[in-house]
C-alpha cells in the first residue's frame with residue numbers, strides 16, 4: 055500500500071508523515087510539493103491513497119483532482135482532500151470532481167488517522183474485489199472456451215450418430231437388396247433358357263411357313279411337320295413355360311421395384327439434411343420408408359404391428375423425423391434382442407390424430423427401462439450399451455428434433471420387464487418461427 059501526500063507546505067508534509075509513522079500505518083509514503091510532481095509520481099508508481107492539498111501555487115488541488123479523475127486508470131484511487139476551514143466551498147466542488155473524503159487542517163491526529171485508515175480499508179477491499187473479478191473473468195473465459203469445445207464435440211457426435219446409424223444399417227440394407235436381387239437374377243437365368251426353347255419351336259414354325267409359301271403343298275410333309283411341332287411343344291413344356299415366364303417377369307418387376315424403393319429410402323436418409331426443406335408429409339409414409347431400411351434388423355426375431363389411422367399431413371423435415379423414428383425402433387429392437395428370448399418380440403406402432411396434432415406411439419414388449427434411468431435417457435451421452443452399439447445421443451437428438459425443431463413433444467413410459475412406449479406428438483401446422 056502506497057500513500058502520496060501532495061502539499062506545498064513542507065512542514066505539513068513532515069507532520070502528516072510523522073503521525074502516520076507513529077501510528078503504525080503500514081504503508082510506503084511518497085511526498086511532493088506541487089501538483090505537477092504529484093501527477094508524475096502517480097504515473098510512475100502504484101499509488102493507492104492520495105492526500106491532496108487544495109490551495110497550492112501553479113495548479114490547484116482541485117485541478118490535480120480533475121486531471122486524475124479524467125484518467126480511467128485512476129478511477130478507484132482514494133483521494134482525501136487536505137483542507138482548512140476557509141476552503142469549505144472548494145470542498146464541495148472536490149466531492150463533485152470525485153474526491154473520496156477529506157482531512158482537516160490543522161491536523162487533528164485522531165480524525166486524520168481514522169480517515170486515512172478508512173481510505174486504506176476501502177482501497178484494500180477494492181484490491182481484493184479486483185483480484186476476485188479477474189479470477190472470475192479467467193474462469194469465465196475458460197468456461198466459454200470449454201463450452202465452445204463441448205459444442206464442437208456435440209456437433210461432431212451428432213454427425214457421427216447418423217453416420218453410425220447408416221453404418222450399422224448398411225449390412226442389413228445390402229441383405230435386403232440381395233434377396234430380391236437373388237431371385238431377379240435366377241428368374242432371368244430361367245427366362246433365358248425359356249427363350250432357347252421358344253427359338254427351337256419358332257424354327258419349326260418357320261420351316262412350315264417356308265413349305266406353304268413354296269406352294270408345293272405336300273399334305274403328308276405338312277402333317278409331319280405339324281406333328282413334330284406338337285411333339286416339340288410337349289417336350290419343351292411350352293404351355294408351362296409361357297405361363298411360368300409371365301410369372302417370372304412379374305416377379306422380377308416386383309423385385310426390382312423393392313430394390314428401387316430401398317435404394318431410394320437410403321438415399322433420402324443419407325442426404326445432407328441441412329439442404330432439406332420442410333414440407334408437408336404423411337407420417338405413415340415416413341414410417342414405412344424407415345421400416346424398409348431397418349427390416350433386416352428385426353425381421354428374424356420381431357413382429358411389427360401397425361395401427362395406422364388416417365391422419366393429416368404434417369409440416370416437417372422428413373429426414374429428421376425418419377432419424378427419430380429409426381432410433382426409437384432400433385432402440386426397441388436392441389432392447390428386445392438383449393433379452394435373448396425364445397419367443398418373437400413385438401413392436402406396435404400406432405399413428406392417430408388428436409386436435410391439431412399427429413401422434414405416434416411406438417411400444418415394445420422388451421425389458422423396459424429401470425426407474426433410476428428413465429429421467430436420464432434423453433441426456434446426451436447416456437447409454438446402457440457398449441460402445442459399438444450406442445453413442446447415447448439418439449434420444450437426445452430425437453428430443454432436439456421433435457421439441458426444438460418441430461415444436462412437438464416426446465415422452466416415454468415404461469414398466470420394467472413388461473414394455474416401453476415412446477410417444478411423439480407433432481403439430482400438423484407449420485410452426486410460427488419456422
Ligand SMILES: Nc1ncnc2c1ncn2[C@@H]1O[C@H](COP(=O)(O)OP(=O)(O)O)[C@@H](O)[C@H]1O
Nearest residue numbers: 385386389431437438444445446447448449474
Ligand atoms: N425401447 C427401449 N427399451 C429399453 N431401454 C431403452 C429403450 N429405448 C431407449 N432405452 C435406453 O435409453 C438409452 C439411450 O438411448 P439412445 O439415446 O438412443 O442412445 P443409445 O441407443 O446409443 O444407447 C439406451 O442406452 C437404453 O438404455
Ligand SMILES: [Mg+2]
Nearest residue numbers: 381385448449
Ligand atoms: Mg439409440
